[in-house]
Amino acid sequence: MMQIADLLLAWYGENGRHDLPWRHTRDSYRLWLAEIMLQQTQVESAKPYYQRFLDALPNWEALAVAPQDQVLALWSGLGYYARARNAQRAAQKIMTDFAGEFPDTPESAESLPGVGRSTAAAVLASAFAQQRAILDANARRVLIRTQAIRSDPKASKTLQHLWKLAEALTPADAHTYNQAIQDFGAIICLPRHPHCDACPLQRRCLAYAGGLSEQLPLPTRKPEKPERCVFFLQLEDHRGRIFLEKRPDSGIWGGLWCLPQLNQEGSSLPVLCDNQQQVLADGISLRERVRQFCALRHGLTVEVKALTMLQKHVFTHFQLHFRCILATVQDDQIVPGVADQILTGRWFTRENALAEGLPTPVRKILSQTS
DNA sequence: AACGCGTGGAG
DNA sequence: TCTCCAAGCGT
Structure with a gap:
């Protein structure tokens, strides 16, 4: 046999x-x-x-x-x-x-x-x-x-x-x-x-x-998928280059180049889903938070131009809702002194960015708007 | 032991 | 649209 x-x-x-x-x-x-x-x-x-x-x-x-x-x-x-x-x-x-x-x-x-x-x-x-x-x-x-x-x-x-x-x-x-x-x-x-x-x-x-072919293997319990909401900053300089940061090796998208990510502090999904005039829960306007973020983290003076529609990316273990904030740098200069602390950010042409290791949603964003 | 870690195809 | 889940491993 x-x-x-x-x-x-x-x-x-x-x-x-x-x-x-x-x-x-x-x-x-x-x-x-x-x-x-x-x-x-x-x-x-x-x-x-x-x-x-x-x-x-x-x-x-x-x-x-x-x-x-x-x-x-x-x-x-x-x-x-x-x-x-x-x-x-x-x-x-x-x-x-x-x-x-x-x-x-x-x-x-x-x-x-x-x-x-x-x-x-x-x-x-x-x-x-x-x-x-x-x-x-x-x-x-x-x-x-x-x-x-x-x-x-x-x-x-x-x-x-x-x-x-x-x-x-x-x-x-x-x-x-x-x-x-x-x-x-x-x-x-x-x-x-x-x-x-x-x-x-x-x-x-x-x-x-035993007539169990359709029942086995036994299903495993699916953990609930939390939802996270972030903004991705699409910063362009006057030459049309885009600013990307390299993510730390640990965590999601480790080591990949990504649009700077602005987390939504203390506010819930409905706020992010609200219209483009939204004000974050801490009372500071989104426009002002973006300017602070870019100045403190990257030494950049920026002008916020637009906010895109809400988009979604689903992972195995959570759902990511995001909007892109379109902004331009006013003076194309990285502030001296702050530059030393900028270990993880670089300007890329679209073409060069798309040749790097990018998370799929970032690749989609950069492909669409080029 | 349980959780974190991407994405896309099938139904 | 939603659900399931695929040639697993690291911590």
């Missing part, structure tokens, strides 16, 4: 996505990069980024010595930017601590920033033909269904169990099997409405046997 691994391998031979750009290499750099890009990211989203990144930074050394801004520009739009910053740190560690080669044990691989248990296993299996089990969203879902696991899919006890199962099922040819179970999860054992009628594991699937 064919076991699950053999059934998956047979299915994969006929139906797998053998044309993916990272499927025909054993180069650890290329395999690792694909794994990092694909974390929490769908194949179709990562595809266009992958080849572009490799063309620009084809090996560990190139990535290790690249300017961080170049790395983030190559990642711009893909999201979860800590992946890009960690990727560069990992490349640097490989150059300094591992003689330019991806390490060949799980412990050492997992010591690289951004490389966890599953990513390490995927690279070791494919680059070095080791028998290592992965446990990503696809493998997790397939195992939960075939074994009819009814516990919380994210609970640590469940994950322990799933890792045991994954390791027990993974055959010697883990490289091929890991691809197989991921393609199977993406094509047949879908998150919603799995194609059980076309499933090669139908007779091995406890969820199918």
Whole structure:
């Protein structure tokens, strides 16, 4: 009787996505990069980024010595930017601590920033033909269904169990099997409405046997999405250049270039949604707050020209409402003395700005108004 | 252990 | 429009 691994391998031979750009290499750099890009990211989203990144930074050394801004520009739009910053740190560690080669044990691989248990296993299996089990969203879902696991899919006890199962099922040819179970999860054992009628594991699937295919995995509770409201300052100088600040590495959009952000203090969403003559809750007019902000933070004297419509950007964990404040600098000069404290701001032409690592909404704003 | 971290496609 | 969630990891 064919076991699950053999059934998956047979299915994969006929139906797998053998044309993916990272499927025909054993180069650890290329395999690792694909794994990092694909974390929490769908194949179709990562595809266009992958080849572009490799063309620009084809090996560990190139990535290790690249300017961080170049790395983030190559990642711009893909999201979860800590992946890009960690990727560069990992490349640097490989150059300094591992003689330019991806390490060949799980412990050492997992010591690289951004490389966890599953990513390490995927690279070791494919680059070095080791028998290592992965446990990503696809493998997790397939195992939960075939074994009819009814516990919380994210609970640590469940994950322990799933890792045991994954390791027990993974055959010697883990490289091929890991691809197989991921393609199977993406094509047949879908998150919603799995194609059980076309499933090669139908007779091995406890969820199918129990009529639970649509109910498993058990849904996880969705945390509430708070709403945040900010203003983005679109400052232009007399030459039409735009002012951007580099965000700190920690937090949202870490390391990216962003429009200066003016937080809305002590006032609620309805105020921000109010008309353009609004006055903030502290009694200072928006126009005056902008002028203070630019003077204190950037040493710039500005004139507020306009306020755009309310726009929205949705993250996984919160919703961002924002307006852009259009303003011009009057004298094109950074105040001497204050300039020393301006570590994070620079003027860009539109074209140069769009070549940098920008958050998606900022890229949209700058593209629209150019 | 629970939360922070992006974006886009599907239904 | 809204909901779900995707090749996870760091803290």
